[in-house]
Amino acid sequence: MKLVYWVLKIGLLPVLMFLGTYFMKLAGWWAIIISVIAFIVANGLIDRKINQFNHQYFINKFPVLEGLKYGQIITVELNNGKVLASRIFASGLSSEILIGAEPVKDNELEEFLKGIKKTRWVKLKKVKMIKIIK
Structure with missing residues (x-):
């Protein structure tokens, strides 16, 4: 599961930047701003999940x-x-x-x-x- 989160984290920026540039034609600079905010929020959530997995792994290894x-x-x-x-x-x-x-x-x-x-x-x-x- 940790691998899935790392793949999501690595693939998140290119996907959001692609969507941001695509929607930039429709909504202007707001699309870039929204995609950057979405990246920051999603990256924080993914980091939190990875830290939870690390914490649980080491608690199981060292009770x-x-x-x-x-x-x-x-x-x-x-x-x-x-x-x-x-x-x-x-x-x-x-x-x-x-x-x-x-x-x-x-x-x-x-x-x-x-x-x-x-x-x-x-x-x-x-x-x-x-x-x-x-």
Whole structure:
């Protein structure tokens, strides 16, 4: 189903531009404006569906993602064998998670910036296993 949405997304622009130029002879520039608006709306809907498929796929692959909360300590094992141990879960998207190396305990700017430098996004397709430690 995801493939169908990608094909629709790729074929959407040429079809709408063809229709826009065809109807431009009848309605003028309004046809181009309407076709561009239709493209933006349809592209947003297709992107939302693709993100839903990605999210559901990774929830099925890693059920632990559903219960993860900000600040929990996790261990992430990547497909290449690298283990990211004792990392702090910060956020998640449909296909990536944001993890940090150290928690920021003080409100000092230096401590905060040092903690920010040690955060990284991890693509879930490169992850083999996720374990919650705390």
